[in-house]
Amino acid sequence: MSGSTPMRSGKERAAELSEAEIAVHWREEGYFQPSSRFIGQANLSDPSVRERFSEAHFPECFREYADLLTWDHYWQTTLDSSKPPFYNWFVGGRLNVCYNCVDRHLPKHKNKAALIFVGEPEEDAPQSITYQELYVRVNEVAALLQEFAGLKTGDRVTIHMPMVPELPITMLACARLGVVHSVVFGGFSGESCGRRIADSGSQVLITTDGYYRSGKLLDHKANADLAVKTAAEEGQKVEKVLIWRRFPNGRSATSTPMVEGRDYVINDLLTKYRGRRVAPVSQPAEAPLFLMYTSGTTGRPKGCQHSSGGYLAYVAGTSKFVQDIHPEDVYWCLADIGWITGHSYIVYGPLALGATSVIYEGVPTFPDPGRPWRIAERLDVNIFHTSPTSIRMLRKVGPEEPAKYHYHFKHMTTVGEPIEPEAWKWYYHSVGKDEAVIVDTWWQTETGGFLCSTLPALDRMKPGSAGPGVPGIYPVILDENGQEVPPGSNKAGNICIRNPWPGLMQTIWRDPDRFVKQYFSRYNKDPKSKDWHDWPYFAGDGALLAPDGYYRILGRIDDVINVAGHRLGTKEIESACLTVPEVAEAAVVPVVDELRGRLPEVYVSLKPGVTASPSAIQEKVVHAIEVEIGKIARPRSVQIVSDMPKTRSGKIMRRVLAAISNTMDVGDVTTLANPDVVEQIRTAVQGKEKKAARSGPEDIKAFGQEH
Numbered sequence: 001m002s003g004s005t006p007m008r009s010g011k012e013r014a015a016e017l018s019e020a021e022i023a024v025h026w027r028e029e030g031y032f033q034p035s036s037r038f039i040g041q042a043n044l045s046d047p048s049v050r051e052r053f054s055e056a057h058f059p060e061c062f063r064e065y066a067d068l069l070t071w072d073h074y075w076q077t078t079l080d081s082s083k084p085p086f087y088n089w090f091v092g093g094r095l096n097v098c099y100n101c102v103d104r105h106l107p108k109h110k111n112k113a114a115l116i117f118v119g120e121p122e123e124d125a126p127q128s129i130t131y132q133e134l135y136v137r138v139n140e141v142a143a144l145l146q147e148f149a150g151l152k153t154g155d156r157v158t159i160h161m162p163m164v165p166e167l168p169i170t171m172l173a174c175a176r177l178g179v180v181h182s183v184v185f186g187g188f189s190g191e192s193c194g195r196r197i198a199d200s201g202s203q204v205l206i207t208t209d210g211y212y213r214s215g216k217l218l219d220h221k222a223n224a225d226l227a228v229k230t231a232a233e234e235g236q237k238v239e240k241v242l243i244w245r246r247f248p249n250g251r252s253a254t255s256t257p258m259v260e261g262r263d264y265v266i267n268d269l270l271t272k273y274r275g276r277r278v279a280p281v282s283q284p285a286e287a288p289l290f291l292m293y294t295s296g297t298t299g300r301p302k303g304c305q306h307s308s309g310g311y312l313a314y315v316a317g318t319s320k321f322v323q324d325i326h327p328e329d330v331y332w333c334l335a336d337i338g339w340i341t342g343h344s345y346i347v348y349g350p351l352a353l354g355a356t357s358v359i360y361e362g363v364p365t366f367p368d369p370g371r372p373w374r375i376a377e378r379l380d381v382n383i384f385h386t387s388p389t390s391i392r393m394l395r396k397v398g399p400e401e402p403a404k405y406h407y408h409f410k411h412m413t414t415v416g417e418p419i420e421p422e423a424w425k426w427y428y429h430s431v432g433k434d435e436a437v438i439v440d441t442w443w444q445t446e447t448g449g450f451l452c453s454t455l456p457a458l459d460r461m462k463p464g465s466a467g468p469g470v471p472g473i474y475p476v477i478l479d480e481n482g483q484e485v486p487p488g489s490n491k492a493g494n495i496c497i498r499n500p501w502p503g504l505m506q507t508i509w510r511d512p513d514r515f516v517k518q519y520f521s522r523y524n525k526d527p528k529s530k531d532w533h534d535w536p537y538f539a540g541d542g543a544l545l546a547p548d549g550y551y552r553i554l555g556r557i558d559d560v561i562n563v564a565g566h567r568l569g570t571k572e573i574e575s576a577c578l579t580v581p582e583v584a585e586a587a588v589v590p591v592v593d594e595l596r597g598r599l600p601e602v603y604v605s606l607k608p609g610v611t612a613s614p615s616a617i618q619e620k621v622v623h624a625i626e627v628e629i630g631k632i633a634r635p636r637s638v639q640i641v642s643d644m645p646k647t648r649s650g651k652i653m654r655r656v657l658a659a660i661s662n663t664m665d666v667g668d669v670t671t672l673a674n675p676d677v678v679e680q681i682r683t684a685v686q687g688k689e690k691k692a693a694r695s696g697p698e699d700i701k702a703f704g705q706e707h
Ligand code: WTA
Pocket: 294, 339, 340, 341, 414, 415, 416, 417, 418, 419, 440, 441, 442, 443, 444, 445, 446, 466, 539, 540, 541, 553, 554, 555, 556, 562, 565, 566, 567
């Protein structure tokens, strides 16, 4: 890889990359077996599932998932694939997602907790919301959205809320009416939210006055004002802002003034809707349920559009068989509902199965690293789900903590980033107390639900490997020329899914061309083909396939950085830097971080004649990133350079900067327009003394290549 020369095409260089000796920072690990106790109670312990979901039975195998739902009108055609890569599942079927997650559980489970809310202040007792109570609240909110906010089936509404029970209540109320929700992660800035409001065409914004994070009460209402302003600048007027209160009894958590005629407190309005019921709107299976914006290779986030029937069937099926959720379980996923993991595996999957899902407001290490284990003990949580970053952090600050508490997990999930075997083993031995099975689930916002994972009662676990494709998913690793990379070849390539599945997003909101281009054009040889076999789904991750059929995910091969399991686009961060008037050019690259996986590092060059001090510029750049995107995108550092390394055609060589930031070999730079600048930047970042170059991880090596 390092010997590549800029004379060659991007394709050739990338091909060399997949043939490169793999910097396998982790060696092949031994297996761990699920316990017989786990197997004895598992939802899925019949090995015939592999046969039932084999290609010979595709697509009819997904009938099993659809049959977990209650349909108003049963569907006729399992899959309509006549217009690939646009697919319709369970065609002719009608259902309501809210009905499936709430109403249908009432006869058996009305008195059981659907949600348990744990606020961050530890002195506040957890609040249980039974299915009956959820039903009542969702109906009242649905009535309000319909009558007061004037929302109709098919309208979009943006929800910018933290981890409070009113968030799933609002989502379910939307689903009841067939209103398409677009939830924006609470940690994103008002500006970010505003851009998503504009793209989705939402006239209503639903938010919260404030919430707790690391012991502080944050004023969230202030973000709403910025969001409305940004949306207006982009041509979208927000008619109403509906605000939930964090505290009962009328206490406000914000000091930001209300805007007369635009802002309304939901809790106050709700008194008018007490006891109201709204009939669930029967929706076609393919009606959109929600949009979830995610970062890609361009500056603008894209709205992944998910369906009602296919999506719900897929998350219900995978929650049942991969998460092993039974109605009597207490399930706790620490992800944020503002990301896809929270949508699929805090709200829709668990509730479709009638489970109890825990919602925790705060950070796991507040007020100390024993907090998650106290919550688990108190609520008797038995299924636990989190990210490698949380695992690494909890391990760093309190490796002995889990042993102090008497909880028992039967099952644990890791998601969002590759997990190193060391962290996996701590999770297994210390958090899981050698009792719990672990599933390492690989998937994406676009995919609705899991793609690769072991089946918890059927497969052995292997630290650092996600596992084979889950039932009905047929992955493949393709090289640069579209050739299959065979198992055990020890070559990295691009992981793709050969077939459609019910959880796959339907399209990018208002941009079907980009949907085709981004995910399917890469390996499609005949754009006119009407056969789904010709349209492999290109995930954008590098991966390796071991002889046992287990996939190891190496990370993104595009301009996306995975910071603590959160997906951030480098182009979005670069646009934020360019809002600083002194900045002429900006380039953002990923750097390896021990705890959070990757962090962004920013390089900027300045316009001529700038007199401000370097530290003032650095501060401005960091501030701009926080304002435009949010604190999660804070860079490790901001490097001010005299010039960017560039090709003769003027393209910034981000891969050279990424190599410098990660102390890797910069490769041959002699053909750059300005080769001297490379050494200048290297000494500025790494110091005068030349450090030995490391062979870095695959995603960093791939960064800045053309694909
Ligand atoms: C990464 C989160 C390794 C991957 C569900 C993917 C993972 C991106 C894993 C999607 C895993 C997710 N092992 N890497 N188990 N799970 N990823 O859209 O790079 O926020 O493309 O969805 O996270 O992030 P997203």
